[in-house]
Amino acid sequence: MSANPNIFDSKPDVYTKTSAAATRKFGNRRNKTEFWMLLPSMIILAIISIFPFIYLIYASFMDYALSIDEPAFNNIQNWLRVFKSETFWGSWGRTGIFAMSGLALELLLGVGLALLIYYLPKGRNLIVTLWMLPLFVAPVVTGLLGRFMLNSTYGLYAWFLQLLGINTEIFGNVSTAMPAIILMDVWEWTPLITIIVLAGLQSMPEEPLEAAEVDGADFLQKLRYIILPLVYQTILVALLIRSMDILRFVDTIKITTEGGPADSTKTIGYYLLEVAFRFQDFGTAAALGLTMLFVTIWLGKAFVKLMTKGES
Template structure:
């Protein structure tokens, strides 16, 4: 009987301690939570409000037009074509970054020496500002003095890459691959370094070759890490338009005008904040669905 009383008393003390700790943590986090709400929730609510308003007459006193902006944007062929180019840009870019990034991470992981030096050199593009990356691509592919353009001409290949409808988008994709593939490498390499040695040793005992270990042991164990890397990059690649703005300005003939650049053009060049808000909300919805897809995939792996 005394034992049960002691246990009940201990549980009560533990519950009070947990409640006190939770209360302390809550009040410590409250200022940052309020600040986060101010800088994220309010703009989101204002974005919804702006999507139903017409700012063309007066920005201070916009006119309510209901679903007018939504009808205009969703019936605009440029909106759908920009999303088509976005899917192409995101899809090909992520696939290339995935294969190159994972391959480089595996290569670095198996290096006997000098891993830190290789990682440092490989990560240099990540620290280059996207605007600078766009400028580098623009100058290197310039038809007058660009090094890459000159090298392509030596092999009889297409020059004026950024001025050609068929080659401008691949060039932009390769710029993004060059800059952000090292980020995927770093994330995957962190997952590889956290692997337990026991499954690999067991595979060696069973006589598995490297390809079998890679297929049945290594890749399944780091699958969630790869998904996290893809989630981070998919959200970034949808909203970063710096390289496109600097290198091609959405051209030639709108061939590189992805939805992010189209939003920037509508909102800030044409000052159509209502339609720009609609475009922003569609991008937000797509980003949320992508996040949900990757999270469900991770839960399935779990």
Template sequence: MTTTAPVRPASADTAPPRRRWLRFEGRLLAPGILLLAPLSLLPFVFIVAMSLSRVHLLGGVRFDFAGLTNWVRVFTDPDIGLAWVRSLVYFVLTVGIEMLLGVVFALCLWRLLRGRNTVLSLLLLPMFVAPVFVGLLGRFLTDSTFGLYAWVLRHLGIETDVLGSQGTAFAAVVLMDVWEWTPLITMIALAGLSSVPLAIREAAALDGTSGWQLLRYVVLPSISSVLLVALLIRSMDAIRYFDIIWVTTNGGPADATKIVPVRLYEVAFRFFDLGYAAAIGLLMLVVSIVIARAFVRLLDQKGLAR
């Protein structure tokens, strides 16, 4: 009669190497998680409490429970609704133009054989300028009295105050954003183009593909994942963009450039309606999470989210 030895659970010493590494990594991250979790969760809980209250500042900070009043205002306030529409238009224009120009510039640099590093260094300069200085520079260049762009427009027969008209003011802040952040898309796209295998391009050339066909069916599909990452990075920043608009127009003229972050700042620090501002901020957070999850799902389909 044979007996079977009891099966003992695997100890830490006999566990697979990957599992042991994950346990070791978890121990290393535990102190940081324990420190950062309260720093992240407590402000979030505080903001949620603010969004459900009327916040009084006179005589000390005091919360009066208001239920869903602030949240009802968020979804019924016509000013917030218009701000979301402007934010959507601003988001589509800035991110769309930056992605298009960034890919075009990256393709040009990819084909450049001499002086590529010099040209790339000059192209990346706007990205390292603080957005506040970009706004100040744009405001001075478009000034109707001494601005360079205003002078050029006058000589072209266009007599207008760039930041004083609704349409031109919106176009101006969009172009300032594009000028600053197109280099980021160019750098990311160029990194993706540098990884396109030369053998694939040579094989496509031997098959008689034209330049446009090579770009459409070989190059762009090869860097689609990289472009998706670039789109995610810019989208997360464009949703909450504030600096340039506040420095140049303060949301004007006639609220033409008052997107949601500008409206949030105005509600919180001009009208001191902190409960309502907290509800607006949480709604922006939800929208950001939804957009991020959509991009992560796309990355996961391409096998890049692991």
């Protein structure tokens, strides 16, 4: 009498097929449920983001000002006005100087302080808490504080500068206004770089550092060949956040210098604010805003490319 054939070897498992079909059916039902649950919020986000963006493009081709009763189509005059303006290009140049100087200082100080806090044996949480305090100060308050501290009559910082032989109105001098604005921004936002980089340091694996110590590597060698490559992408994320935010930097400038003296602190963000609310030329302001958006998108793509290159 022949042995009974093994059904598990002779044919596919019916139970497995049924289980897989049930899993797919459940997955499809779950995806549909998630879609319908997310749909209201997606519609709301579309209304508050996509519609204003489309309307901004529409306004950039219109004569759109409070002095005009009905907006009128003016072809590409707003865009021509923007790109022919010397103030526009000068504002982008000052924005570039402000961004590169500020980001360089914030990066050096932020990474250095993150390493210092990371290697502290005690009191790390207290120092991190105190170091984060500038992040809770509104940029407008930072501008007011800076204007008070640098006042040539009663400002504490101005008094120290006078002891060093610098007797000038900091915000009223072309050569000192921009450096003062940059240092105020560095004071406020370096803690953000520090916290982000510190989070990256704390997530590093310990094995490479321990192996480097066994091999006799000093701190600079570990920093160059192990630590910085491991936190490279974290640093790029921090710079991406700050570079996108720095283009919209207007609060402190409005409180301290209002773009002066002689337009020395008029960045592209403040120029947009001036065109929109001082001159009330909303069509030109829309074109300016779109140029800022394009530059921001380009910066984002550049940083994403750098991060992808780091992964490869």
